[in-house]
Amino acid sequence: MTDGTESSESRRSKGRLGRMAAAVTGRVVETIDPDTVIDHVDIDQLLDRIDADRFLDKVDINRLLDRVDVNRLIDRVGVDALLDRVDVNQLLDRVDIDRLMDRVDMNRLLARVDVDVVLQNVDLEAAVRRAGVPEIVAESTGRVAGSALDLARRQIVGLDVVVDRIINRILRRDPGEQPMGPAALVAEHAP
Amino acid sequence: MSHSDAWHAVPRLRVTGHYAGVVSRAASAALDVAIILGSFTAGLAGLDLLSRMVFGASLARDEAGVLSTVALALWAFLYVYLSMAIAGRTLGKGIVGLRVVAADGSTLSGRRALIRTLCLPLSALPAGAGFVGIIVQREHRALHDLLAGTAVVYDWGGRVAELPGPLSDFLARKAGAEYSSRPPADG
Structure with missing residues (x-):
């Protein structure tokens, strides 16, 4: 009988404390500037504690990609601005032309060329005249x-x-x- | 001996500047007659067409053919004289590769060209007797050549006049002294 009375008092006490804590927490959250809290957080330490593999295992990539609107993404990309930032000369300096050419299958490439269309754009008469x-x-x-x-x-x-x-x-x-x-x-x- | 050696072993005799023979002269004369008659006929037909269109009268009404004959003679004279005076050869002579020069080999003057053209009928009129000189005369000169002081020689323009290889070989062996021989410049 005594145990029953103590437990009901204990539950009441916890309920009161809970309500107080909620009220206080609400007040504290409303009062404290989030930036101040974030300033106190050591992001590096937080990230060190995150197990990336475990996190990635939980991510369903296919589902994530299904939710990405690619067209909208591309629309948001400023291609001209992106290209303006590309140094073409530097890019070409890094390209190994010989290696690239070795990988090109000329026969396959030529098979795909529509010679008639190419010749339509060529002024053969002028070329023949120039060649003497x-x-x-x-x-x-x-x-x-x-x-x-x-x-x-x-x-x-x-x-x-x-x-x-x-x-x-x-x-x-x-x-x-x-x-x-x-x-x-x-x-x-x-x- | 290789094939190429055998080929070059027969140099062609050069005849540029030599007196032209009877076959060349006859061939060039035949070509000239064809050119004169052909051009005259075409010209007359054209003029006749033009006359009928403009004046309504045909040139073919010349029954006796006197005017046509005179016109043909005049056209033949102009063709021969002007060709000779300007180029030293008619078109027929040019095709065959002949040139008319003064007897000493110098360039034909306009005066000699005129005399030669005027004397040409003299060679033809006595049954072509004047042309016999081309065959029998040492320099192959016809009557009109002798009268005008001219001669006809081989001249192929920018190229060297030559005899066929086999004939050159024959002449070189049998009568080399008659024609000079020298291998062609291109070997």
């Missing part, structure tokens, strides 16, 4: 035409000589005594 192709074609065409003409001329000159030798034989003239051409021209073109 018309001059080369004209020169080679002229050379071929000249060679063909010379071939025909040689045949005609050959016939001249044959006819000349026949006439000399008929007229009993010594071919060696026949004048070859006007003296000035023969001397000019002599070997």
Whole structure:
């Protein structure tokens, strides 16, 4: 009987204390500046006490990512400002071009290139003109035409000589005594 | 002996400046006649078309053909004389590779070109007897060449006039003294 009376008194006392503590805590929290409290907290010590692995084990990454609105995130990123801060030259200095090229599969790359589309943007006529192709074609065409003409001329000159030798034989003239051409021209073109 | 050695063993005889023979002369004359007649016919047809369009009268009404003959003779004279005076060769001679020069080899003057052109009919009129000189005369000069003091020689412009290789080889062996021989510059 006595134990029962003591326990009910004890519960009443705890209830009163609890209400007092709540009232006091409420007053204290309302009164104290949070920054003052935070200033007293040693963040490093707090972080040292946190078991990061255990914390991460509790995080469901997939669920977290599902909640991230990527488009909204990208919209908030100032790409131009970001790019302005990138030093392209410094970036390129750090790139090992040879190593990069070794990793490029040229055949696969070329297979993906639509040559027709590329050529549509190329002024082939100007490129051909710059390369001097018309001059080369004209020169080679002229050379071929000249060679063909010379071939025909040689045949005609050959016939001249044959006819000349026949006439000399008929007229009993010594071919060696026949004048070859006007003296000035023969001397000019002599070997 | 390799193939290339055998190829270069037959140098072509050079004939630039030598008197042109009868075949060359005949070929160039045939080309000139074709050019004169072709250009005259085309020109006359064009003028006739123009005359009919502008004046309503055809040039083909020349029944006796006197005017056409005179016009053809005039056109032939102008073609031969002007070509000769300006370039020393007609178009036909240029294609075959011939040039008309003074008998001593100097450049043809306008006066000689005029005399040669005027004397050309003299070679043709007595049944072409004046042209026989091209065959039998030592310098292959026709009557009009002798009268004008001219000669016709091989001249291929910037290139060297040559004989075919096999014929050059034959001449070099049989009658080398008749033609000078020198390997081509390009080997």
